[in-house]
Amino acid sequence: MVKKKISIMDSVKEASKAAISGVDEKDIEHWVEIYLMGKAYDVPADLTIMQAIEYAGYRLIRSSGCRAGFCGACATVFRRKGEYKLETAMACQTRVEDGMYLMQIPFSPAEKPLYDIKKEKFESSALLKYFPEISRCVSCNTCTKSCPQDLQVMDYVQDALKGDFKAVSEESFECIQCGLCALRCPAEIVQYHMAQFARRMYGRYGTPREENVEKRVEEIEKGEFDKEFDRIMKLDLNEFKNVYTEQQNNREIY
Numbered sequence: 001m002v003k004k005k006i007s008i009m010d011s012v013k014e015a016s017k018a019a020i021s022g023v024d025e026k027d028i029e030h031w032v033e034i035y036l037m038g039k040a041y042d043v044p045a046d047l048t049i050m051q052a053i054e055y056a057g058y059r060l061i062r063s064s065g066c067r068a069g070f071c072g073a074c075a076t077v078f079r080r081k082g083e084y085k086l087e088t089a090m091a092c093q094t095r096v097e098d099g100m101y102l103m104q105i106p107f108s109p110a111e112k113p114l115y116d117i118k119k120e121k122f123e124s125s126a127l128l129k130y131f132p133e134i135s136r137c138v139s140c141n142t143c144t145k146s147c148p149q150d151l152q153v154m155d156y157v158q159d160a161l162k163g164d165f166k167a168v169s170e171e172s173f174e175c176i177q178c179g180l181c182a183l184r185c186p187a188e189i190v191q192y193h194m195a196q197f198a199r200r201m202y203g204r205y206g207t208p209r210e211e212n213v214e215k216r217v218e219e220i221e222k223g224e225f226d227k228e229f230d231r232i233m234k235l236d237l238n239e240f241k242n243v244y245t246e247q248q249n250n251r252e253i254y
């Protein structure tokens with residue numbers, strides 16, 4: 001029997017129906033019309049933007065990662081029908097709405113200075129040395145408004161101006177590096193790279209060394225876990241899953 005050849009787009013569309021698996025399309029009552037890169041598509045309401053893009057037949061090679069709001073890969077710009085304002089969101093965390101015009105941003109082409117954290121001095125001037133543009137902040141708060149994590153981005157830019165590594169690190173701790181803050185900044189500040197630098201500096205110089213980690217690294221280097229690593233590497237997928245589940249169940253949470 002000759003197997004029917006289906007196009008890659010059809011197979012992606014088919015695979016993406018997992019988002020509504022177990023549901024017959026004719027039983028779906030609520031549909032919305034969205035526009036992807038200018039083209040109209042009908043998709044089931046309640047899908048996330050990411051699921052809707054895939055449902056429409058697009059295969060996301062870039063612009064997708066964890067699918068759970070952690071990795072920052074799925075930055076989206078959209079406009080609602082009849083509104084002037086451009087909004088930003090994470091595609092895996094935001095539901096489609098009727099009349100949304102959507103555009104994925106696979107990567108934020110922001111400037112990033114190169115530094116070697118081991119050669120830096122833990123001095124507040126380091127922030128201005130690598131990110132002089134923070135002094136241009138006009139306090140417009142656009143960065144805070146565009147943050148899908150609801151972080152107070154403008155506040156930690158102000159902390160950076162004061163050279164406060166601790167405050168920048170703590171306030172930006174949940175940054176997922178999506179880059180949406182920098183895309184909208186009229187002062188051309190790259191807030192997410194600046195805050196990452198602050199966290200790296202604070203982690204290396206501002207916090208005490210963790211003795212347990214050092215001890216464990218020493219044990220690994222001495223080969224104390226080699227036998228166990230070898231055993232795990234030889235497991236098949238199912239055995240590996242069982243070991244992982246068992247370990248998670250026995251884990252002590254401190």
Ligand code: FES
Binds near residue numbers: 090
């Ligand atoms: S895919 Fe990772 S945050 Fe959306």
